[in-house]
Amino acid sequence: MFNGIKRAVLLTAFSSSLVFGGMTQVSADQTYRDPSLTGATQQPLGFSNSEQLILSNQDDKHRATDAHIQLTYHDKPSAKRAKRLTYNPAGWHNYRFKYEKANGKISKEWLFNRGHLVGYQFSGLNDEPKNLVPETAYLNTGALKSMNGANKQAMLYYENHLATWLKSHKSYRLDYQVTPMYLNDELLPRQIRLAYVGYNSHGDKVKINLHSSREENGIDDATVVYLNNDSPNAIIDYTTGTARNTLNKSETLKQDRDIAAKASSDAAAKASADAAAQAAASESAARAASEAAAQQAAQTQAATPPSAVVPAPTTDNINQSGAYKWAIQDGFNWQTRKGHSTRVAPGGALPAGYHWQAP
Structure with a gap:
């Protein structure tokens, strides 16, 4: 602590409160202690007749x-x-x-x-x-x-x-x-x-x-x-x-907070835009897959000879799982599926000559 006490700084008449036995307690307007801080334990030394x-x-x-x-x-x-x-x-x-x-x-x-x-x-x-x-x-x-x-x-x-x-x-x-x-x-x-x-x-x-x-x-x-x-x-x-x-420390702190808030807002807006774009892309991909499956089904039906008996579609041929589902060409399995498999969108039909296969 800076200790060169100038005698030009005059102390006004001052009286300390001294009470023996039952002591008068000070009464702070509020506590100024920051509870997040730590330091040595506060405790007076025991009385001694020497310094x-x-x-x-x-x-x-x-x-x-x-x-x-x-x-x-x-x-x-x-x-x-x-x-x-x-x-x-x-x-x-x-x-x-x-x-x-x-x-x-x-x-x-x-x-x-x-x-x-x-x-x-x-x-x-x-x-x-x-x-x-x-x-x-x-x-x-x-x-x-x-x-x-x-x-x-x-x-x-x-x-x-x-x-x-x-x-x-x-x-x-x-x-x-x-x-x-x-x-x-x-x-x-x-x-x-x-x-x-x-x-x-x-x-x-x-x-x-x-x-x-x-x-x-x-x-x-x-x-x-x-x-x-x-x-x-x-x-x-x-x-x-x-x-x-x-x-003006308060103004500078406000500017810091405003800059941080804007950066946070910009990041949230970007994240929202990215999420919307990703959702739109997923929806578009699902629509394209569904249309491709329908087109393939139509082509298969058109290629079927008139004498062939085409079984009526059943619910087993529709992807009702709520997610994409693997369909593998008959005669192939999960290990040999490459080039002989496709993913069917939710609600899409199982292509003719294919069977459902979970990985």
């Missing part, structure tokens, strides 16, 4: 999976953070994308940051692979350019207020867990989950409420927040980390 920092190992796709810290105000790092990072987390790409400024002018800014899970102001970790994921600048700092500490959709809001909480409660401990939430094998997390709870000096849990409508009740008295790793000016491919620039 705890636990970074889970990267997975088989080299993705960071979880970062967890428990500290007091006095455990915060005092060294100044280095400005540049060199490690590229899984799925790392970057783009200077256009965006529209408040005055209507178009400018460009970097889409992604190498985002710390647990911020430097708590952990003192900078170029640590287990603590870095690609995050949009909007998720990280609350703005496409610079910072907006009032944006409750961004990590900066919660980091600033948790830092203020620690400063206001120097004898307490903050338990803070940050988890990237992935969809299957995608390289970029679609969401970042924050989970935080306090401990007083006796080890009793203290509920922390940062007055955000996105806060939900988590496991073991923790407060949980789900933040989306997206940007108003980009459509992101989370599988690869690539992205497309758009000043």
Whole structure:
């Protein structure tokens, strides 16, 4: 997470909700969790009188999976953070994308940051692979350019207020867990989950409420927040980390849907036309076969000597099966039928001198 907190960003008077024993629960307007995503289990660390920092190992796709810290105000790092990072987390790409400024002018800014899970102001970790994921600048700092500490959709809001909480409660401990939430094998997390709870000096849990409508009740008295790793000016491919620039993401998505719908409609129309053509061809072939069988029957009848006794047709001589049926010339069988057989259409008559034969 980008952690250079500008002191020019002033936090308004802020009061955390602290209740001992029976704790006041936060009340989210709705849940922002995407249930299709997975990540490490949310669970506060056990109370300790010393700082705890636990970074889970990267997975088989080299993705960071979880970062967890428990500290007091006095455990915060005092060294100044280095400005540049060199490690590229899984799925790392970057783009200077256009965006529209408040005055209507178009400018460009970097889409992604190498985002710390647990911020430097708590952990003192900078170029640590287990603590870095690609995050949009909007998720990280609350703005496409610079910072907006009032944006409750961004990590900066919660980091600033948790830092203020620690400063206001120097004898307490903050338990803070940050988890990237992935969809299957995608390289970029679609969401970042924050989970935080306090401990007083006796080890009793203290509920922390940062007055955000996105806060939900988590496991073991923790407060949980789900933040989306997206940007108003980009459509992101989370599988690869690539992205497309758009000043109007909803319009671009609508165009994509319209193109997909048209392609689907065209494919359905073609399939319907092909099916109709095939049905017409089958009907034409059946008609031709039936006419050929009738013609052959007429020719056979015309060639019969007047003295010959022609038996009256019976239903056994009509193909009543509803499908084409094989007729083989008398004296031949299925194995020797080549050149001495024909297929009779449904309703067609068995030619004279032929017998029905199933393969």
